Amino acid sequence: MKERRNTMTNRRNFLKGAFGGTAAAVAAPAALFAGEASASELPEKWDMTTDVVVCGYGGAGATTAIVAAQNGAKVIVLEKNPENAHISNTRMSGGIFHCPFKDGDKKALQDYAQAMFSGENIPWKEEGEMPEYSVECAKLWAELSPTNLDFLQSLDPEFIGGSQPGFNKASFGNFPGAKECKYNAYRATYSKRMKNFNQPSYHSPKLETSSGEAFWRCLEEGVKKQGDKIQVVWETPATKLFKNAKGEIIGVAATQKGKTIYVRAKKAVVLCTGGYEYNKAMRQAFLEGPGVNGWAFYGTTSNTGDGIAMGMAVGAGLQKVGKAAARVIVPTQVKFNGMRLGSITPSVGSPNSIVVDNFGKRYEAETKVTDNPSRYFFYKAAVEFDISTLAYPRTPSWMIFDETLRTRMPLVGLGISVVGYDMVKWDAKNEEPIKSGLVLKADTIEELAEKIKNHPENKSRMVPANLVDTVARFNKFCDEKKDEDFGRRAATLGKVETGPFYAMPLVAGGPNTKGGLLADADRRVLTWEGDPIPNLYCVGEIASVLKFVYQGGGNLTECLVYGRNTGKLVAKLPDTTV
Template sequence: MRKTLLILLIVVILTQIMTGFSLTQGLQENIEQEDIDRNEEFLKEVEWHGEYDVIVAGYGGAGATASIEAADKGAKVLLVEKAPKGEEGGNTRFAGQGVLSIDKEDIDKGIEYFKHLRGKFNTPSDEMIRAYLEVGSENYSWLKYLGAENITVSPFQEYDYPGGEVMDSMLIDGEAWTSSLYRRLQDAVEERSDSIDLWYESPAVGLIQDPKTKIVHGVKVENKGNILNIRAKYGVVLCTGGFENNQQMIQDYLQLPYAYSKAARYNTGDGIKMAMEVGANLWHMSNIAGPDLNVLNPETNTTFAYAIQGRKDILSTGFATQNVIFVGADGTRFTDESVLPNHGHVDFHGSWRQMPLSLPAFAIFDETARLSQAVYPSWSEGNLEEIEKGLIIKADTIKELAEKIGVHPVNLQRQIREYNSYCRNKKDPMFGRAKDTLKAINKAPYYAMELVPSFTNTQGGPERNEKGQVIDVRGNVIPHLYSAGELGSMFSGIYQGTGNLGECVIFGRISGRNAAKNKDTVITESVMVDREPVIPSWQEAEEIVLQSGEFAGEDRGIGGPIKVKVNMKNDKITDIEVVYHNETKGVSTNAIDTIISSIIENQTTEVDAVSGATVTSKALMNAVKNALEKTE
């Protein structure tokens, strides 16, 4: 019997050698054919409402990049966005606009640096780091390809680790906090309108997956209360951002009772939930670019600006370096107010850890601090309006102030006395606050502001590999599903500033191009034969109706288009009406009335911008200028 089996095995081997036929190959071909047959069967089971080569969910930096890359690879792309038109952009629109860059010859040094950032964590893998930096070395040329003419490149190393000296940051037109990167990406999407369809007010709410083959065949999109099944022939790219605006997920994953975004409005973890439903593994869920402490803007449920901690610079207003201390629930200090954490991380005995918090937290300050500067650039002179609004609590004594904010009066009084002694001695033995910022709190009245944990973005979400493919709980690729951006960011702990926008571009390109590739198991025949595609709808800005003597103008602010109507009489500007905008309430909107009054009073658009709302100010001036050009 053994001899017979041996002879048969020899015959099989000789046959393979002579004919090139492989039993394994044949078996694989049979499996692939079975998959194709199964896919065809599954596609017939779904009531489809539309069909594209690639579907991208989320119109932030990552979603825009993935759409551009997929379209440039020949794919017909559907880009779906949850927000109303004019409010899209996620975190990218409001971020500092710096994009990570590295020279190709420095990649090995960059890998060394990123391994130090990874520290004792197991992820990201070396392969993931290399893929990130290799594509990152193309960021400059890719932005040039998109039409960015003036790109400023500057060295930027956030952590003092070997290899970090090769890291760079790029700014389009040298502009930070102006949405310059996102504007360029938006323009590139619009320039590809023949290849990219864009739907607003149309959130992705589910993935369409064959339960047997696990292939993701499409996306469930909600539009005006209807669920639309849209097929993606080759791939789906999730770019829906994190869970910055989902307080329950913040409690569940961050172990914070509450925390608030510095920018995002619509990031509620939708992509994470969709990925979980199709079996995705989650990683880095407890990691955030934060926290630090800020005052909450009640009109937007986000913070008024990036930071008040640390010295005044491009990130911070520097208010906490005045006659100010931060205290926690027991009325005592818990941090060094003169240092802004590195994206929420502080040096703890040689190890970088998220800043410890005591909640509720308060900024305590005196009359000298109130008069020294506005807490935020958009706030009133002397912060008087904010006292009236209740954002700042006022009291004649420290004891009264403690009672008003609900902390122990004895503790707060003792803390103020101790802190003032540090100011006299020019040494803070508790937290090492910089001696030139040790300014006594001793001039009545006294003030308090409640502070909330704030952060730039979450990092967690579905795990992905170096090809942008989403990984399931058993370590397998989920076929045809990709991700990019902060949704499942590769950063497990501390991260290099500009790295998240860099990741939007890097994995947006990786995932977009891979999603656009033809797949062997794809049924090329359309599922829309004898079916009419559903046409979605969303709210568009109303058309401006002009009367005699009125002229319309437009420019782009931080929140998108700003449209104005200018009334002229006898060659003079008599009235300006902003008829459409999506600027940030309580921040940028404060500038609108000021700029309008100034333009009318001076009869020129060349007026001073409002501090803290420079982009809005300039856009409003340009919109009025655009209208005035039509009077000539």
């Protein structure tokens, strides 16, 4: 045990030193290691006082606040965004949440959850991702996830859990408990005729919403029901945590209209500020491959690692910070903090298209990008490093498609994510990205290859003859109805043959990062030594429990499971003293 503590302490000191030199590069409101506020540095006056302070008003923050209020606590939620432009990952999502059937085997459900979270109960896995905490995390998941729909409908009886084909089963059928647990997931909707992912719900009346918008509207109803027990303070991001002489977290500093305010939390502070998708220094430090230009995300630009930095400043450890729910997606021309916004790209793997590397060669079955369970791990293929050339041959990759596909479907999701929330412009016929130059267009495959070669991100690596041969070989597989190279699903084998032809860049990316603060099953934030930091908690993407694999809808599910549990716990804590 002593050896483990020494190792963790040395790692903590190393990280502090490493980040100390890069803090100036952080394009975010909160600086890394902003400094721990000791008892001697406490504010002379608290501007606001409450029982529980929740930092961040997405799915995790809202759920935690609701249940804390239901259990008798007064709650202040500090939210970075203005009320009229509050767009969170929860809201922008597809609205999928897990809710296994209640007659499934509970032990099997616990086993399946543990396998997803950590995996040490899988016979072939080398080691667990978080073996110290996976069993208790899985127990809570097994206990609460089958009642997720009940909880949401208790907040608003008009809310509907819609059926979504492809999500209503365990994605990892070979995991322990997968068959016996009767896994299931729903898609959030108020509209009885559920909208598809190309139909926006943003700005729609509540009863006409589906996807993440419907999920969020339900949580909003739940917050409203608590009346004055919950106060949401807009445009006021938290920036620093305060400890008393006992080491207990007793409040936060926040920025409001250019000034610092101080908020006292008598029972606890819960960090629900999401991941670090738009924090340049953290992306460079933690993401695989080229962390800035080799990645894009299609969630909120508000996720800048604020809560992670605040936790680290008071001694929090980290866990699997480089994890992300990611595949390959199109990086758009819109930037925030110097980093490109991505867009969800469900067209990858469709008939009349292939994906090639920078040299013009296919490298995987394209359907793996959008199929379960591989779709949330495909980024691993995109960031592969060639140890001979010391380069990333698949960053970017290129989606090659023809006029048939271009006119048949939108390449990106129009109703959710960045397009559905007016952050990126894209039209159903894909003409806008062609006009802007994001998507390359040519009359022949040879000409298209030359345009890719002249693209600055290709760095003149494209070999036109390779691309011509690759398309010809793929078209031959389409005739034979069998992909001899990578085993792509036969139903998706449609030729790339009708000009003009197009190329769209693809990079690693997805909705969010998953790694962050070290936390136990009760979501208590822990030091590197595994000791709880008293009265500090975290829920959601800031410290996702899904450290090994990810099943679609997992992030919303953990908001509900651990938000409910944490809200109940913190409401019952005794008051701290200053």
